[in-house]
Amino acid sequence: MRFDTIILGAGAAGMMCAAHCGGRTLVIDHARAPGEKIRISGGGRCNFTNMFAEPANFLSQNPHFCKSALARYTQWDFIDLVNRHDIAWHEKTLGQLFCDGSSKQVVAMLVAELERTGAELWLHTALKDLHKTESGFALEVEREGQRQALTCRALVLATGGKSIPKMGATGLAYDIARQFALPITETRPALVPFTFSDGRFKPLSGVSIPARLSNARTSFDEALLFTHRGLSGPSVLQLSSYWREGEEITVNLIPDLPLLDTLRDQRQNSGRKALSTELARHLPARLVEALKSDLPLDGNLADQPDAKLETLCTALANWRLTPSGTEGYRTAEVTLGGIDTDALSSKTMEAKSVPGLYIIGEAVDVTGWLGGYNFQWAWSSGYAAGTAIAARTPAP
Structure with missing residues (x-):
């Protein structure tokens, strides 16, 4: 024919x-x-x-x-x-x-x-x-x-x-x-979720938050989704096209939030409130709970000096992670x-x-x-x- x-x-x-x-x-x-x-x-x-x-x-x-x-x-x-x-x-x-x-x-x-x-x-x-x-x-x-x-x-x-x-x-x-x-x-x-072999994000599976994901070449401001395998969501999928194995990424959990000023104000107005409780007003409660093992979240707001609040906000804006890999072609949206x-x-x-x-x-x-x-x-x-x-x- x-x-x-x-x-x-x-x-x-x-x-x-x-x-x-x-x-x-x-x-x-x-x-x-x-x-x-x-x-x-x-x-x-x-x-x-x-x-x-x-x-x-x-x-x-x-x-x-x-x-x-x-x-x-x-x-x-x-x-x-x-x-x-x-x-x-x-x-x-x-x-x-x-x-x-x-x-x-x-x-x-x-x-x-x-x-x-x-x-x-x-x-x-x-x-x-x-x-x-x-x-x-x-x-x-x-x-x-x-x-x-x-x-x-x-x-x-x-x-x-x-x-x-x-x-x-x-x-x-x-x-x-x-x-x-x-x-x-x-x-x-490409356009594929990141995986972490240690399963660290399983307790956060289903939690979503606006975030800025970056590497040495670019950054994207969109939603981040925690999964039982690792990280997904638009910001992750976007960055995956620019990522290579073994490379560190930076997650900013408060890209558009003036958190330091907010915590200082609340320290004046509601000093007896627990720092973790106040933080849970701005970030998902499950995420705050998970971060307690890595960040100084103990005590009331009144007990937090500026230096400690600044350290906390810097850590939330510069969470450095190294993915083990990606989910591969199985879930990649494109090659x-x-x-x-x-x-x-x-x-x-x-x-x-x-x-x-x-x-x-x-x-x-x-x-x-x-x-x-x-x-x-x-x-x-x-x-x-x-x-x-x-x-x-x-x-x-």
């Missing part, structure tokens, strides 16, 4: 690309349903983009690579598409946009868009063989127990990275990249690193050394922050490849 374009992967990037390729396009995926990571994202409501998306929100060995695609298909373009499909949405925090209803609406929208252009979608289809030909690519797939031979002029890798293997992630794009001698940067789990951008055109996403091969989405060494940025990269890179393919596809 001959196609103009075959897209491997029916996720966010793959379906967006299919909606813009033109010609005879086929999307194949080994999953039983399209857009599974879309479906589970955002607590089932899909954080589909971010109002503040810009190149500074993305990590890559070449920080300039993402600029072209992001400029040509912006968050406002995707919002316009969502609006045209009458999908109600809202801004949650920090520019994060979610569906009012279900993330399945975004999946249905993308399927409708690719079907509108005449693209076909084959699910539960496994790639068995792939090689380059003079005119494009030859593939062998297995579908419904039958093997089929396919050919295409353009081939798009949209199979994602290694994150969340229970959703079917396999790293297939990296295997194909190696087959065609394309370089791959180091890949790591950091991937197919080296030096091997790709930033305008078309085509491999420079393999004409007709395009690579988009998470498979590429472009990784967004938490908060809708990785979906925006999927939309932008999918659009860039799709429109480039359409420009080269002969009219029927």
Whole structure:
């Protein structure tokens, strides 16, 4: 069977690309349903983009690579598409946009868009063989127990990275990249919780607090969540993309709280109150209880000299921890690193050394922050490849 374009992967990037390729396009995926990571994202409501998306929100060995695609298909373009499909949405925090209803609406929208252009979608289809030909690519797939031979002029890798293997992630794009001698940067789990092997935070599991998490390179002010394994929450997930094994992190438990002034005032007004009781007005009581073993929290406020209060506040603002590791790809929301951008055109996403091969989405060494940025990269890179393919596809 001959196609103009075959897209491997029916996720966010793959379906967006299919909606813009033109010609005879086929999307194949080994999953039983399209857009599974879309479906589970955002607590089932899909954080589909971010109002503040810009190149500074993305990590890559070449920080300039993402600029072209992001400029040509912006968050406002995707919002316009969502609006045209009458999908109600809202801004949650920090520019994060979610569906009012279900993330399945975004999946249905993308399927409708690719079907509108005449693209076909084959699910539960496994790639068995792939090689380059003079005119494009030859593939062998297995579908419904039958093997089929396919050919295409353009081939798009949209199979994602290694994150969340229970959703079917396999790293297939990296295997194909190696087959065609394309370089791959180091890949790591990103947007992932930290773990601590000593189990120190088990008693605090479920406690959440606004915090500032930092390392030597960056910091993030968002919620921190204690878990039975370690630390999670938005601030932790954000910092994990910038963290390396063995590195110390700093947790500020009072980033926007003038705690020293508050304790001094309360010492004047309620000196008989226990220091730990007053502290529990500003921090979760379970956290205060846990900190008693490490910090001087005994006595009443009236008994605390300024120097002791200053030491306490400094400790709360500079809690130094060294994670044992992360929860890995099992819970990572995205893969950091991937197919080296030096091997790709930033305008078309085509491999420079393999004409007709395009690579988009998470498979590429472009990784967004938490908060809708990785979906925006999927939309932008999918659009860039799709429109480039359409420009080269002969009219029927």
